[in-house]
Amino acid sequence: MNGLVEGFVVSLWLKEKFASLLEEKGLPIGLLTFQDIQECGYVKDTGFVWLRHKKKRELCKFEDVVLSYDAEITAYFEPKKIKNLTGVKAKEFLIWITLTDIYVDQSSSITFKKNLVALSKSFPVSVFNV
Template structure:
């Protein structure tokens, strides 16, 4: 299962370190719509980027397009003391990865190199 989702992430031009692949129990991809789901054994806090921590729920869903992840569920970012639900991730023309939330249009960008494994 890990191999399947890793191939998809690479195909959509995202760095492999963007998502957590440990303890995947189930995953799927609907090619016609781009819908992806990942089910892990448990929730995990994985990444610490500068002053931001990413948290992945046991179930993550999203719609994948080249250089864009839309309608993301199950991923949150903690900056300072506040947890914010992320809704979109995209790679811009300068090859930065931007995390976006619907909450008042907040976003934060990181260099792509931060996610290279």
């Protein structure tokens, strides 16, 4: 029984730490999935972040867009930005597209930049607030 309780506490602690990091960087808490986090880390000097989950997840988030999160996600966090994102894809109109950058602007909208040149889509930040 102790192992289960410790696992739960560690998982809860990781979720709280990662949520705190997102808030500190001016990013909405619901932007990345916290479900089944096994490990996460942050290198403050470079902004490098990694998240490891038990398994890959697909979540329908908004406006007919499905987000897919790999078991491992990496990125570089900056204030109101996520750059060089790996492990996150968006499906819209039956096509999966890898997301590479995410920006929050002053008008309270969030923009997803895709790996193809000049493709981006914006949504209200409120969609990602938990």
